[in-house]
Amino acid sequence: MQWLWMFCLVSAAFAGCSNDDNAAAMPQVSEELTEEQFEELHAEVIRPEELWLTIPWQTDLLAAQQIAVAEQKPIFIWAMDGHPLGCT
């Protein structure tokens, strides 16, 4: 009952906010997800294979420093707010 009440509230809110131009392109959002929606979205919302992930990133700066010493190469540091490999 609680969810039915919520569903009515949500539907009303969505109706009030809908934009005719956008509505056609918007996915259907409701109280429950169907198996079809699950399969479609699970396949769609995924990071594609990305070129930069072919780079053998270290995640520890000193480990990188030690490899740089051994291989006599400079270090490339990608320093971000949030981990570049995890929050991108």
Add this chain to the structure above:
Amino acid sequence: MSTFGDEKTVELIRDEFIPVAIDQWYTRSQEDAEGEFYRRIAAQGPRTDFEQTTQGFYLADAAGNLLGYNNNRHGTPLKRLLIQTANSFNENETFEPIVQDIADERYTRVVPEGTVTVRVNAKILGGYDEPESQWDEIFQNAVSRDNLWILSGEIESLSRGEFPVALATRIARFHLVDNTRGEPVMWRADQVKELEISLSDGLITGNAYLETDDGKRHYRVALRGHVEFEDGRLSRFDIVALGKHFGHGWYTPDPPDGEFPLAVTFRLADGSSVSDSVPPQGTKGWLPQYVELR
């Protein structure tokens, strides 16, 4: 051209450098050998206030001498800098390895034993205005990335056909977020207004409603998914969450106007990507807030 969208740039980083990716929020503050080495390098760049962000791309030798800095989202200046640095680097110079004696515990996140990692992606499915630039288009179509940790005791509960409350809470507070444009604001415990996730015969169903008291942010969402075990091992943990999100956080400005459809998907990590080892964003700053949920 975006920063890593160019094959030559990626090839240079891969072949001519030792690449490392860090969350500088941690490293710039660490009172240990790693923090000291990072500050030594960053202090030679343009961002020397270690109370503020020092983000960017740094090129350095193993002694900590800065060879170049770039913080431009366009790829061409970075590629130019990489070529210059690779060409001028003296391969015959020798350096000493730096060993971490005692790591600063305040910034150390240890994965609890028996934890399973789940990849989490989110995408806004509509509601944006027509993009006005290449960068608008990239942001509008962005699929975010994070990891969810499922703790060993929670895996046991799942194997018994129960969806643990702590796992449901962790998903709601730290993963039902719009992180498609930057670091998101997580939900506080009191902002979880409704949450019900159940497991029956391997099928996950649920709903959640998350809202800030000031009404500036909310997300009403339905979930559906599947859990499977093979030989006692968790072999499938697939979930889709779909709902209407409203509002934004400090680092995630400019969402679509009004409510917009936001989908979040979950799938088991197979360890094939280096990003599988990155701790969840929700552990940032204080690990217990993420793992010690009831």
